[in-house]
Amino acid sequence: MLIEADARRFITEAIETEKELTLIEKREKGRGKIANDNNDYNGKRAKLISILGKINSVANPEGMGRDDLTNDILLAAEGIFRRVSPHQSKAVRALADRIKKAFLDFRNLLKKYEQNIEVVDP
Numbered sequence: 001m002l003i004e005a006d007a008r009r010f011i012t013e014a015i016e017t018e019k020e021l022t023l024i025e026k027r028e029k030g031r032g033k034i035a036n037d038n039n040d041y042n043g044k045r046a047k048l049i050s051i052l053g054k055i056n057s058v059a060n061p062e063g064m065g066r067d068d069l070t071n072d073i074l075l076a077a078e079g080i081f082r083r084v085s086p087h088q089s090k091a092v093r094a095l096a097d098r099i100k101k102a103f104l105d106f107r108n109l110l111k112k113y114e115q116n117i118e119v120v121d122p
Contacts, residue, residue: 010058011113011120014051018110020044036078046071052106074103 021035021044028035035041053067077099084092113120 008117008120010051010055011110011117014048014055015110015114015117017044017048017051018107019114021048021107042071045074048107049074049103073099 021041024038024041024044025035028038028041049069049071053069057067077096080092080096081100084096086093
């Protein structure tokens, strides 16, 4: 049991960080504010992306995992979505959309794992 818990430590840490992000989002929405303007939110999001990199690195033992990507990529993708219209560059917007979707998919997966961590193979 202890070995399995240790093997899942990054997933467990990611789940806790995702829960904190969700709480901040709900709190800021209740105040009528955008969560992206909150420094604590941005710090937690950067932490979650860092944990994602660790998981990716550990889960790909052949050296194919990346742990060098940062929150800057997600921020850039969000910025592109605000600044670039669909008529200006479909390819750039499509890439930005895939980046945003990958992060949301990861968060949704963590919510699923929170319900039953045993589905994660240590």
